[in-house]
Structure formats: structure tokens, C-alpha cells
Amino acid sequence: MVAGGGHAGIEAALAAGRMGARTTLVTLSAARIGEMSCNPAIGGVAKGCLVCEIDALGGIMGEAADASAIQFRMLNRRKGPAVWGPRIQADPDAYRRFVRHALDAAGVRIVEDEVTGLLGPTEEPSGVTLARGGRLEAGSVVLAPGTFMGGVLFRGRERWRGGRAGDMAADLLEADLRARGFHVERFKTGTSPRLVAGSVDLGAMEMQQEDGPGFHFGMRRPLLCGPGYRMPCYCTRSSERTRAAAMRWLGESPLYGGAIQGAGPRYCPSFEDKIVRFPDRAEHQVILEPMGRESRLLYMNGLSTSLPRQAQMEMVRSLPGCASAVVARWGYAVEYGMLGAGEFDATLASTRARGLFLAGQVCGTSGYEEAAALGVLAGRNAAAVAMGREAVCAAPEGGYLGVMARDLARGIASPYRLFSSRAENRLHLRVDNADRRMLPEAGMWGVARPGDGDLLRGILDDAGAALRLLGSARVGGLRALDACRRPDVDLGGMLTRIPGMEAVREGTALSVALDERYRGYADRSTRRVAERERLEALPLDAIGSFMDLNEICWEAREALEKARPGTLGEASRVPGVRPSDLDGLLLAVMGRRST
Amino acid sequence: MRRAVGAAGGSLEPAMSAVAFSWPEGRSFTGEEMVDIMCFGSPGVVEAVLKAALEEGARPAGPGEFSRRALASGRMSPLELMALASAWSPGTPLAGGGSGDLESEARRLLDFLQRLQEELEGSIEFGEAAGVDSMDRDEALAVLGRARAAAASITAAAAAAEGPFRVFVMGPANSGKSSLFNLLVGRKRAVVSPEPGTTRDGAMETISIDGIICELADTAGPGPAAGPDVDALSISLAELRAGDCILWLSRGGSQGIPSWACREGVRRLALCSCCDLSRGDGLNISSLTGEGIGELRRWIASEAGSVGAAASAGRLESLLAEASSFLESGEDGLATAALGEALALLGWLVDRSDAPGTALERVLSRMCVGK
Numbered sequence: 001m002v003a004g005g006g007h008a009g010i011e012a013a014l015a016a017g018r019m020g021a022r023t024t025l026v027t028l029s030a031a032r033i034g035e036m037s038c039n040p041a042i043g044g045v046a047k048g049c050l051v052c053e054i055d056a057l058g059g060i061m062g063e064a065a066d067a068s069a070i071q072f073r074m075l076n077r078r079k080g081p082a083v084w085g086p087r088i089q090a091d092p093d094a095y096r097r098f099v100r101h102a103l104d105a106a107g108v109r110i111v112e113d114e115v116t117g118l119l120g121p122t123e124e125p126s127g128v129t130l131a132r133g134g135r136l137e138a139g140s141v142v143l144a145p146g147t148f149m150g151g152v153l154f155r156g157r158e159r160w161r162g163g164r165a166g167d168m169a170a171d172l173l174e175a176d177l178r179a180r181g182f183h184v185e186r187f188k189t190g191t192s193p194r195l196v197a198g199s200v201d202l203g204a205m206e207m208q209q210e211d212g213p214g215f216h217f218g219m220r221r222p223l224l225c226g227p228g229y230r231m232p233c234y235c236t237r238s239s240e241r242t243r244a245a246a247m248r249w250l251g252e253s254p255l256y257g258g259a260i261q262g263a264g265p266r267y268c269p270s271f272e273d274k275i276v277r278f279p280d281r282a283e284h285q286v287i288l289e290p291m292g293r294e295s296r297l298l299y300m301n302g303l304s305t306s307l308p309r310q311a312q313m314e315m316v317r318s319l320p321g322c323a324s325a326v327v328a329r330w331g332y333a334v335e336y337g338m339l340g341a342g343e344f345d346a347t348l349a350s351t352r353a354r355g356l357f358l359a360g361q362v363c364g365t366s367g368y369e370e371a372a373a374l375g376v377l378a379g380r381n382a383a384a385v386a387m388g389r390e391a392v393c394a395a396p397e398g399g400y401l402g403v404m405a406r407d408l409a410r411g412i413a414s415p416y417r418l419f420s421s422r423a424e425n426r427l428h429l430r431v432d433n434a435d436r437r438m439l440p441e442a443g444m445w446g447v448a449r450p451g452d453g454d455l456l457r458g459i460l461d462d463a464g465a466a467l468r469l470l471g472s473a474r475v476g477g478l479r480a481l482d483a484c485r486r487p488d489v490d491l492g493g494m495l496t497r498i499p500g501m502e503a504v505r506e507g508t509a510l511s512v513a514l515d516e517r518y519r520g521y522a523d524r525s526t527r528r529v530a531e532r533e534r535l536e537a538l539p540l541d542a543i544g545s546f547m548d549l550n551e552i553c554w555e556a557r558e559a560l561e562k563a564r565p566g567t568l569g570e571a572s573r574v575p576g577v578r579p580s581d582l583d584g585l586l587l588a589v590m591g592r593r594s595t
Numbered sequence: 596m597r598r599a600v601g602a603a604g605g606s607l608e609p610a611m612s613a614v615a616f617s618w619p620e621g622r623s624f625t626g627e628e629m630v631d632i633m634c635f636g637s638p639g640v641v642e643a644v645l646k647a648a649l650e651e652g653a654r655p656a657g658p659g660e661f662s663r664r665a666l667a668s669g670r671m672s673p674l675e676l677m678a679l680a681s682a683w684s685p686g687t688p689l690a691g692g693g694s695g696d697l698e699s700e701a702r703r704l705l706d707f708l709q710r711l712q713e714e715l716e717g718s719i720e721f722g723e724a725a726g727v728d729s730m731d732r733d734e735a736l737a738v739l740g741r742a743r744a745a746a747a748s749i750t751a752a753a754a755a756a757e758g759p760f761r762v763f764v765m766g767p768a769n770s771g772k773s774s775l776f777n778l779l780v781g782r783k784r785a786v787v788s789p790e791p792g793t794t795r796d797g798a799m800e801t802i803s804i805d806g807i808i809c810e811l812a813d814t815a816g817p818g819p820a821a822g823p824d825v826d827a828l829s830i831s832l833a834e835l836r837a838g839d840c841i842l843w844l845s846r847g848g849s850q851g852i853p854s855w856a857c858r859e860g861v862r863r864l865a866l867c868s869c870c871d872l873s874r875g876d877g878l879n880i881s882s883l884t885g886e887g888i889g890e891l892r893r894w895i896a897s898e899a900g901s902v903g904a905a906a907s908a909g910r911l912e913s914l915l916a917e918a919s920s921f922l923e924s925g926e927d928g929l930a931t932a933a934l935g936e937a938l939a940l941l942g943w944l945v946d947r948s949d950a951p952g953t954a955l956e957r958v959l960s961r962m963c964v965g966k
Binding site: 080420488 | 931933
């Protein structure tokens, strides 16, 4: 049973379905399943890679994005494939239709109702209670309420209950969890005003088109490439007038007036946040993103605000090209309940209630992609537990999903956005190898789609063939494999000149070449992480007295003898013990192999 | 103390007694709680004081112990320690108080590179999503160029202060020492022969491994007969000091490292050589097939980097050079990876962060007791 029809809930329901579980999705509004509540775009740096991981894990987000894309852009194209960020502008209606179709095709039962709490004892709930439908029994439950759990919306001095503009909130659920002893914290996020496209002078703005050759997130159905039309974005900039308008109304800001207590997203700040935090910056970029051909609305990326309507109007009208702009929907802030550190582990299982799993904003994330990836993991684990199998963790060294689940379980202070630098080994976590990284996981977890085994075998065969060819071919006097490591070599061009490579999938050949390019640094960072973890857990109980260890300096011997750490990790945190002493300890524990 | 010395000396006059100052924790040179004893310079008095202290459970300090303690308690950075060491070995660029400059130069470099790293990361994560890329690539490259020059001067100063990192290739006769030596040097220098005892006197070459400068010494194996072999080996052994490193070779790992080669502060690695013929339990290498050589090079580089400041600074230089070339060819992910490693090294040099490895045993072992 999945509570929530957002990006987390959708993937959770589908992943549970792929596991073979009968799945019910409860949502307040079936018509708004898969809604893009904020900006109409999917992907970006790290986020785009996450979408590829979701796709490899059998999820729907990648294909839905491909099918609804009205603009494909590869961010960081000039900064190297290790940090490429595929991103699309979506037609939100097309996205919603695609997702709804996928849910129906997978046989997910959709119930329009409000989840009001857990059913039965907290330690072992047997389902959920519903506002209209009474009780819903389930072997396990995924909570993915997004901003709806205890949601409160703010705009200037206006304040009303709701999960999103035009929708009601799930207040009873938050109250039930609090009553059961869950530590519910409050986070905050916000969204921008939407303009009527016809009211804006787009000619006065810089047009932003697709860049270069296309890509697709979906690895199985590369033919999906948008709803049949493309639309550009338009860039404009805030000016001193915009800033002045925002400053004038700052006293009525719910954020600065103190009405909002929850922590807001550091990396997706509201416009008023930006001018307060960066008073010296004269201008901020605002990008008008089309919300699809039929909607005729423009989303104002960069102008998220919860100031009163009058302020928003003044701010909007101060922008070049927006002198007579008409605001169709006003920006607002939303404060909502989430479960903080200690409430769930890296499998996304609740630490209080058996069979309860969490995904999306309730875990503290922000962003569609983050929510969807967590949804796959939570849905998979919920289905597994309901069928008497074990929950799994995603490995942080294997993908961004694992990085994120680990970080969230450790605890966060504000809405979590995924960055490539959150991974220790981002040179390995790339878009091009998401298939080789995550398809095996999908198989082991049991969430793979039919035919994925053959797909993976084909890719691995090709990767092996590409590696062999690179090992034997010579390019400009160098072994091709060594040429890959030279950053000035154009890998795509080199591959086309290697005889036999044409039989290998183009993407896989390039991916193998990139493995080689990044191998040195990627291996070193992998070794550092592995070493740290190995050291962490190594038991020291074989050591009688630390004073007898000739390998380490005597101050460390004294410090260790006093602290008597149980593992090497504990030893490393004893003051006065240096990394070299840890090497010595390691030697001693491993039976002094080198002496 | 007066009581103790009085008891030991028997007939000391009250006027001859020692004066003791106590230093609370955090205020002394080493940061530890300390007592400073001042007494008359007469050997009799000094001996009496020492004897009394030893009887109370004290023990004599080892070479460089005070500095070692200061380093361990975080009161000194490796660079400060080297500056101190250079005071003991006159004629180095660090001598005469110029050391503080090196330290602050390294700190400036650290700040500098940290800002650059932040800018690079920001440009990767946000640059294009926000529509504009604030990072100026040419400016970043210029910054890196200046950083490389600074790293080079740190390397030179540190190398002068601490001497080279030395690697001794040792092992029984005919265990493949010279073949390994030649392979690491990259050309034929030592005479190789299947006849045991061919290498009569040690060969010495300066090599670079991952940008780390090492002196590699080929030693003659302890042959069955006495004579030149043993002489050459004993010369090598006399040379051996803390901070050096021994590669002990034996065919298939048949012989462990003998106890005479195990000295305090000397790093050692037992290798199973000629693994194309017979394999052993440990790192198997073969100079013929090249097996295990990559791993061996990595080990040497990490040992050298963990011991010496000069080696670390040298590695720093080459990492910065790599970062530049990555940035030039539009591989920003690699550039930040190289910068990240450079920052870890530099952090260790100035701050004793937990980045690479050990302290400067070689510097310490050359220092006299005291400050």
C-alpha cells in the first residue's frame, strides 16, 4: 500500500508491482498523480544521473521524461562526461498522462482518499486508516505524502492549510504519527509565480534552445523523444527595481516575519532569500520555462517567492519584457512535516513501525528525481518485507541512490538536494555507465523489467569486446587503452577509427573508454573509501597489550592502552593516535606479515 | 625534588638545590604538562638530579622526542618541524628563521586552492542550470600556475631540509634485486646475471614515482661466501636510518625479513620475487612479466608520501600540473579530483590533518633531544 501519488509514490507502487506484490496507491486526487508541483523540468547535474539509475532499476521517470520532453539539454557539456547533467523541459500534462498510463498498465489499484494514520499497534501496523474508506489492510506501507503531511501554505500574511495550491493537506496523518511518538520535524519549500505566456514580450528576452545532439534517459525505449513538438525557454534578469520591490515588502514575508519555522532549502532559495543573503549582487537570472503547449503558462525559474501578491506583481513587472505580464498563479511557500534522523534507516524502513517505509519529502529531500529514486527503494523493500524477504540498502559506492539514502539516514538539517560532490567517487557515478552499475542491482533486488537480463548480458558482452579492442588497437603510436587516459584525446573520434568497434553499442564503447580515462582517480578514491570502511570495522581484540607493539610510537601505545579501543575505527578516533600508528596497528593485527 | 636530590647527593648544601618550574597543560612547548628543572652545571649536581628523576620512574628521552610530542599533540605542523630541523642542519634554505615564511606560504596556498576548488565545484553543480557560468577558465588556469610555482618552492625547501626518501632493494643473493632495480629505474644500470653475487657494490639512482622523487639503492645480497658482498651490505646497513624503506625480495617469499633489517622507523615490505617461477603468500612480483609492479610502485609512492614532506610537496606539484591539464581539456571532474588530492596533501603539511600518513621520522631522527 502506497500513500501518495507524487513522484515517490508512483515509483514505489511500480517497484512493488515489479516485485510481484499487489499494490494499492492512495491519493487525494487521482487526476493529479504525477503532477509537477514546481518547475516543469527533470534532470540536471547528478539529478540527471539519478534519473538514469531509476531507469536502470526499472522505474518510469526516465521514460516519462523522454516522452514528455519539449527540450533536451546536456548541462556541463564542456566540463567532461564525468559531470554531464542531462536535463529536459517537460510538458507536465504529457508527463502526467504517461505516468498514469504506466500505473494502469501495471495493474496498480488507485484509491482516491486521505490516509489519516496507521492501523493497529505502532510497532506492527496492519495497514492505514482512511478518511472515507475506513481501513485499508496491507502487508506493508510506503508513506510518500510530499508536502501534504501537515502542509501549511503561506503568501504574505495569508496562511492556509493545504498540500499544494488548490489541494487539501493530510493533517490527521501528521497528528497520528506525532501521537504515536514519531519525531515529526518541519521543513519548508516554495514555488514561483506562473505567467500567462501571451502577456509577456518574449522578443525582449534571450531565447534558450536545445543544445547539440540529443540523449534519452530511457535505455530500453530510445524512441521516446517528446510529445512531437519543441519549445524554447527565455532568459531575463532581475534588476535593482525587482530588488527594491522585494525589499519594500520584506516585512510581510512569512519567512522573515517569523511565521515559518521550518528549515528551507539552502540550494533552492526564494528570491527574497537571495537578496538578503547576497545583497551585493545586482541581478539574478530568471528563466521563463514553458509549461507545455496547451497550458500556455510560463514558469518563472529563479523567482520562487512567498511575498504578498502586490509584491509579486511589482517584482514580475520590473523584469525586462514583463511590463504588462499577467500572473496566472501566485508563488507561495509551503511548510510540511517530515521524519528526521533516527526515524528510518538506509533501507528507508521506519525504525519504529515494522513494515512502514518512507520516500520523498517525508525523508527530507527536495526534488522530483530524489523522491522518485527513494520511491523505487522504498517500494521494493516494502514489497519484499510483505512477502517475507529482506530489505536491501543501495550501495553508496555504486550509485547516487545509495549516496542519498545513506546521507538521509544519517540526518540532515534542511531539505536535501543531490549534488555530484556528495558522492566520494563521482568519477565513477556517471550517466554513461548507469546501465552497467544499476541493472545488476535491479536483477538482485528483483525489480528488473522482463528482458533486462538479456539487455545487461548484451551490454556486458559489448563492454568486454570494447575493452579487448582498446587493449589491442594502437592509436598514434599509443595503445588505445593508454590513449584513453589522455584528457586531450577525443574519445568518440578515436573509437570510430578502431576496426571492429562498429559492432559494439556506441554508448557502451564510449563508456568503457571513459572508465579508462577516469580509472586512476576513480580507483584511488574507491580505495580510500574501501580502506576507511575496512579499517573502521577491523577488530583489535587479538592485541593483548598495546604497550608491546613495536610498530607504533610509544605515545600512541600509551593512549591506546588507556582507551582500549575495540576496532581500528575507534582507535583512529583516540586522541594522540596518528594515521601511521594505525598502519602499525594494522600490521600487528594482520600477524606482522611483512616481518 | 630537594628531598630527592638531597637524599641522592647526601651532602648537598641547601643553596645548591635545583629550582623547578611547572608548566600547566597546553602552555609548554609540547603542549603537555611539564616540569622544567634548573640546576647548577656541575656534573655532580646534574647526575644527582637525573638519578633522582630516574629512580622516581622517569626515563631518558629519545632523539627528537620533544618535537615528536609537539607534533603529536598538534602544537607543531610538519612544516614547522622541518624548519626546526633545518636549524640543526645549517646551510639549508630554511635555516635562520625563514621557516615561518614557508609555513605561511603553504597556508596561503591552501586558502587559494580551497577557493579555486569551491569555485570549480560551484560551476559544476550550478553553473549552467543558473544560465550563466561564473567561473573564468583562464583565471582559474592562471591561479593554478601560481599555485604550482608555490608548490615547487615548498618542495625545494622541504627536500633540502629532510633529504631524499630512500628505498633499499635487499634480499638474498640472486633473488632478482637488480632486475627489479633496473625495471624501476627504467633502464639497465645494474649488471644482471644468474650467477649469485654479481652485484658487488650498491648502485644508486634517483627515480620519480607518481611525481615523488626517491633514491633507489640496489644492494648486494648476503651471499654464501664472505668478502665484498657482505662489505657492500654492511655499508648499506650502516646507511640505513629511520624514514628509509626496505624492499625485501626472496624467491616466492621463501625468506622473511631478517631481524637485522628491522629497525625503528624503517618501513619494510616483503616481496615474493620471480613469481613467474614460484609464488608465495604476499605481494607477488615478477620483473619479467611485470606482475605486481604497478602495485609495488603505488606502495612506494604512498609510503614516501606518508613519511616525507618533500615527497608530499613533490606529489602536490604534479597533482596541480595534472589539474591544469584537465581543466584545459575540459575535464572538470578530473580537475576537482586532482585538486582534492592536492588539498588533502597540503592540509597534512600545514595542519596535521588526517590526510596521508606518518610524521617525519627522518627529520626527527636527526634531531637532538630538546627543542
